[in-house]
Amino acid sequence: MNFTIYYYSATGNSLHAAKSLGRQLHNCRLLSMPSFRGAEEVKIDTDGVGFVFPTHYFGLPPLVIEFIKKLNLDKMKYSFAAATCGSRYITSVLHQLDLLLRQKNKGLDAGFHIEMISSYIPLSDIPPAEKVKKRLEQADLKIQKIAEVIKKQQTGRDSEYLWPASRAINNHWREKRLSHAPGKFSVSESCISCGCCEKICPVNNIQMNGKKPQWSNNCQECLSCLHFCPTQSIEFGMRTAGRKRYHHPKIVSSEIIGYKEH
Secondary structure, three states: OOEEEEEOOOOOHHHHHHHHHHHHHOOEEEEEOHHHOOOOOEEOOOOEEEEEEEOEOOEOOHHHHHHHHOEEOOOOOEEEEEEEEOOOOOOOHHHHHHHHHHOOOOOOOEEEEEEOOOOOOOOOOOOOHHHHHHHHHHHHHHHHHHHHHHHOOOOEEOOOOOHHHHHHHHHHHHHHHHHHHHHHEEEOOOOOOOOHHHHHOOOOOEEEEOOEEEEOOOOOOOOHHHHHOOOOOEEEOOOOOOOOOOOOOOOOHHHHHHHOOO
């Protein structure tokens, strides 16, 4: 079976997972979800389809929901999803995705959570380096197991015991709180006007206004701009100052920027 993996990544966790799965599945191509933002419809032309993306606020990122709604799944025979996350215990991503696919008379055949490092530092700081290393090693082992399941076209999903509450939180965030995100960003005097934040934003929501970035009203709250800023000049809210930044150690900013155009 040939596969297409559609992926979205902010700080590299999901891009690393997608690349790893792609290598292990062999007959597989990778395409980025942000590169289809201007399309009205996305036609699937392989039997197998995968979706790899981060968990945002216990559920699906808005960009992923927007992408799934554009899909023409007539040719799809097998689907899987791998959602990267900081913790798999409170989430609704697989249920949400399955419901969206069922609206197109399909469904999610296999679904997985991959615990990595949460990049949402307004909530908690990045763990010590040794814990990061161990968690990412465990994630790579999980990715290997996922690849074996997909190769055999097996079905089944990781458990989401608290998915109704998680979905409610995710819906509230998207509908009521996300619109306030742009106003929470601030930029310090250490900004060197390099434009990395503008280039790396998955939805082109940042423009350099003079020498400083300015956020428009389509923020995903992915914090890619904050984590990849080379001078750590970007803050979000009141709790990120002094906290460590993170991106997957095997992913560099140029890859995140490049995948937007695939």
